[in-house]
Amino acid sequence: MAGLFRFRLGQSAAVVVLSIALSSPAFAACLQDRAIYTDRDDDFTLTFKSVPDDVPTVTSNEFTIQMNDSDLKMDGVVMWDKDGGRPNATVMYKCPTGDVTGEELQQCTVWKGVIYGLKEGADAELLPMAKEPSAQALLLPDFSGAMSSFNFKLEKPLETFPWEVFRFKECVPEQ
Numbered sequence: 632m633a634g635l636f637r638f639r640l641g642q643s644a645a646v647v648v649l650s651i652a653l654s655s656p657a658f659a660a661c662l663q664d665r666a667i668y669t670d671r672d673d674d675f676t677l678t679f680k681s682v683p684d685d686v687p688t689v690t691s692n693e694f695t696i697q698m699n700d701s702d703l704k705m706d707g708v709v710m711w712d713k714d715g716g717r718p719n720a721t722v723m724y725k726c727p728t729g730d731v732t733g734e735e736l737q738q739c740t741v742w743k744g745v746i747y748g749l750k751e752g753a754d755a756e757l758l759p760m761a762k763e764p765s766a767q768a769l770l771l772p773d774f775s776g777a778m779s780s781f782n783f784k785l786e787k788p789l790e791t792f793p794w795e796v797f798r799f800k801e802c803v804p805e806q
Contacts, residue, residue, distance in 0.1 A: 661802030668797035
């Protein structure tokens with residue numbers, strides 16, 4: 632740091648700004664609707680879907696959870712409570728489309744719960760909205776337990792389940 636002060640004021644300010652930019656975490660520059668996360672063992676990838684600015688949506692965020700090296704893919708949506716208090720996520724597997732009953736939705740729902748954004752130091756906050764800076768990590772409480780008790784109707788039962796914390800991996804480039 633002492634070496635910085637040998638430069639003229641304009642040069643040192645540029646060096647400080649450059650060093651801050653290079654040391655800033657990638658998740659801070661990524662919007663939530665472009666963030667990609669992975670579980671601890673890198674067995675599952677959680678990818679948010681980009682939400683166009685000009686299209687009204689019922690959900691605040693949409694995502695998929697893919698079991699890596701597999702065809703297993705689940706869809707997820709996040710809807711905030713009526714009073715805007717908490718982001719409630721629902722993860723579904725092969726739900727029917729069109730007019731469906733509550734019972735049909737219940738049968739294809741793998742997990743429901745509040746999804747949290749985690750920060751350094753394990754501080755838990757609510758999931759950021761689609762166009763806000765992405766969370767450093769995500770917590771889906773009891774997601775692993777819910778997956779282990781869900782009947783995916785696969786030829787071979789699942790043996791691997793994700794950890795409930797997904798850490799930021801990368802940002803989908805803007806198109």
